[in-house]
Amino acid sequence: MSDKQIELPALITIRDLAQKIDTSPIQIIKNLMKNGVMASINQTVDFDTAAIVAAEIGYEAVLESQEAPVEKETGEVPLWRQMIANEDEAALTMRAPVVTILGHVDHGKTSLLDAIRDANVAGGEAGGITQHIGAYQVEHHGKPITFLDTPGHAAFTAMRARGAQGADVVVLVVAADDGVMPQTKEAIAHAKAARVPIIVALNKIDKANANPDNVKKQLGDNELVPDEWGGNTIIVPVSAKQKSGIEDLLEAILLVADNAGIRANAKGEVIGTVIEAQLDKSKGPVATLLVQNGTLNTGDIVVAGTVHGRLRALFDFRGNTVQKAGPSVPVAVMGLSELPAAGDVFRVVASEKEARQIVAERVEAARKQAGAAKKMTLEELFARYKAGEARELNLILKADVQGSLEPVVNEINNLGKGEIKINVLYAETGNITENDVMLASASQAIIVGFSVQAEVPARRLAETEGVSIRLYDIIYRLTEDVEKALKGMLAPEFTEKVTGKAVVLVVFGLSKGGKVAGSKVLEGEIRRNGKARLTRGKDIVYEGEIGSLKHEKEDVREMRTGFECGIGLKNFSDVQVGDLIECFVLEKKEAE
Ligand code: GDP
Numbered sequence: 001m002s003d004k005q006i007e008l009p010a011l012i013t014i015r016d017l018a019q020k021i022d023t024s025p026i027q028i029i030k031n032l033m034k035n036g037v038m039a040s041i042n043q044t045v046d047f048d049t050a051a052i053v054a055a056e057i058g059y060e061a062v063l064e065s066q067e068a069p070v071e072k073e074t075g076e077v078p079l080w081r082q083m084i085a086n087e088d089e090a091a092l093t094m095r096a097p098v099v100t101i102l103g104h105v106d107h108g109k110t111s112l113l114d115a116i117r118d119a120n121v122a123g124g125e126a127g128g129i130t131q132h133i134g135a136y137q138v139e140h141h142g143k144p145i146t147f148l149d150t151p152g153h154a155a156f157t158a159m160r161a162r163g164a165q166g167a168d169v170v171v172l173v174v175a176a177d178d179g180v181m182p183q184t185k186e187a188i189a190h191a192k193a194a195r196v197p198i199i200v201a202l203n204k205i206d207k208a209n210a211n212p213d214n215v216k217k218q219l220g221d222n223e224l225v226p227d228e229w230g231g232n233t234i235i236v237p238v239s240a241k242q243k244s245g246i247e248d249l250l251e252a253i254l255l256v257a258d259n260a261g262i263r264a265n266a267k268g269e270v271i272g273t274v275i276e277a278q279l280d281k282s283k284g285p286v287a288t289l290l291v292q293n294g295t296l297n298t299g300d301i302v303v304a305g306t307v308h309g310r311l312r313a314l315f316d317f318r319g320n321t322v323q324k325a326g327p328s329v330p331v332a333v334m335g336l337s338e339l340p341a342a343g344d345v346f347r348v349v350a351s352e353k354e355a356r357q358i359v360a361e362r363v364e365a366a367r368k369q370a371g372a373a374k375k376m377t378l379e380e381l382f383a384r385y386k387a388g389e390a391r392e393l394n395l396i397l398k399a400d401v402q403g404s405l406e407p408v409v410n411e412i413n414n415l416g417k418g419e420i421k422i423n424v425l426y427a428e429t430g431n432i433t434e435n436d437v438m439l440a441s442a443s444q445a446i447i448v449g450f451s452v453q454a455e456v457p458a459r460r461l462a463e464t465e466g467v468s469i470r471l472y473d474i475i476y477r478l479t480e481d482v483e484k485a486l487k488g489m490l491a492p493e494f495t496e497k498v499t500g501k502a503v504v505l506v507v508f509g510l511s512k513g514g515k516v517a518g519s520k521v522l523e524g525e526i527r528r529n530g531k532a533r534l535t536r537g538k539d540i541v542y543e544g545e546i547g548s549l550k551h552e553k554e555d556v557r558e559m560r561t562g563f564e565c566g567i568g569l570k571n572f573s574d575v576q577v578g579d580l581i582e583c584f585v586l587e588k589k590e591a592e
Pocket of ligand 1: 103104105106107108109110111112203204205206207238239240241242
């Protein structure tokens with residue numbers, strides 16, 4: 001048996017498959033596209049398809065005996081938070097804050113998690129070897145803090161997308177020598193969307209080229225104004241390498257946690273989130289569960305997603321057997337029949353029979369839901385708002401330059417003062433990428449681009465994910481549209497229909513200025529009255545209108561596959577040999 005053998009169910013979502021074979025959902029979607037299969041991240045594929053994808057990543061897939069679709073908890077507020085809100089006030093007691101660490105790659109997330117664990121593990125077993133179970137607990141002045149130690153946005157996004165977000169505090173690691181980077185901004189957007197307070201760990205403060213003031217300024221520009229400058233973001237300088245500043249960071253976490261009133265009923269109904277799950281050669285399925293309300297006991301019957309079982313043993317992160325785990329305590333458990341998915345909600349039920357019944361209902365619900373990708377257009381969002389299902393309009397803004405970003409954000413914020421709250425999750429310069437689409441999908445947001453393009457893979461992903469991308473180049477059109485959407489009277493959307501594609505073979509200069517692209521039509525037709533998009537490698541270099549179309553010296557209306565023609569692009573002369581010109585027309589989208 002190869003080490004990389006993996007058990008997969010008969011049906012699995014792309015998201016869960018990605019987690020199991022340790023790759024990104026985007027990578028899988030790309031692989032599927034190469035094989036002619038268009039799939040969205042929440043879509044279910046069958047075992048055969050999953051096995052092909054797994055093989056490309058180096059795993060040999062074998063079929064599990066039972067299918068295991070995922071549970072989906074809906075609603076903006078996680079179920080466990082709703083449950084705690086319904087508990088009797090007198091029964092609530094403080095629990096340890098649950099902290100997750102986010103930040104740009106290489107800024108020191110792993111190092112910081114290690115430094116915190118080494119110095120502060122509760123119980124003080126100096127030098128004791130801890131087990132990796134996906135979470136651990138430390139103590140600071142006798143108060144416990146739980147850390148989720150699988151850093152990275154993928155896990156956080158996956159948990160959020162299931163509405164099962166578990167963290168109370170986000171520690172955002174920013175390297176003092178590198179500053180705010182794209183993933184830092186993404187992390188801020190995620191934390192904001194999940195309404196989780198952020199503490200900044202300003203790491204690598206030991207480095208000679210550390211520039212804390214510059215980083216603080218950048219953070220301020222991203223709505224994390226340092227408290228020392230009158231804002232309300234705590235920024236703690238640390239060095240994970242020299243293990244300095246760690247105590248201050250823990251102090252800050254407890255301070256934020258105290259303000260947030262993080263409580264639970266240890267005697268209440270048991271609910272929590274699956275942090276991770278692995279198949280252990282000798283123990284069978286082992287899952288790390290984070291208890292969020294109530295107390296989990298050995299012998300309890302648990303349902304997690306569509307998996308259930310009687311808990312045979314509980315282990316803490318030191319590998320010690322424990323009998324029970326209260327709120328905020330992570331435990332690895334043995335006894336589940338199969339592996340649940342990270343982010344699944346678990347509960348304790350009264351009997352095996354009840355467990356089987358719940359699982360059967362969930363399997364049925366998941367089957368009904370499979371394939372029905374959620375549409376999140378402006379119109380839809382507004383309809384949901386009216387129906388009381390959505391409280392705000394989440395937007396992701398992309399603009400060509402910082403200078404145009406600010407006025408756009410200001411305009412939008414002004415609009416948001418009316419009846420609906422507009423929440424700008426993320427405003428950044430640059431083209432619209434797959435990452436933006438992922439974030440929009442996880443946060444049910446709409447992407448608005450101002451004088452930018454959506455990259456081709458991003459367009460495809462948006463299509464499969466049902467994410468709405470709107471592009472503008474005049475500010476009032478954008479604000480007008482958002483305004484109309486808010487009033488529920490948005491004009492119909494247009495969809496793009498590609499009519500043909502041509503490759504540039506030679507470039508001619510015209511005596512009166514401008515350039516003509518001597519091109520060959522590769523497929524479909526190029527239309528004189530169509531729009532054009534010019535791509536060079538992966539980049540979209542131009543999008544606009546076709547200014548002229550000639551065959552030999554004659555003006556023509558259209559040019560078909562196999563013919564050569566001269567294409568002039570309006571207001572664009574930087575055309576180069578090898579560029580691809582795609583011709584498209586806009587068609588009114590039928591109301592659905
Ligand atoms: P992650 O990708 O965010 O998990 O970052 P890592 O924890 O893997 O750290 C990336 C690199 O930065 C590693 O080479 C670390 O040794 C280094 N590093 C992390 N923290 C510090 C620090 O406080 N000071 C210095 N000088 N280097 C650090």
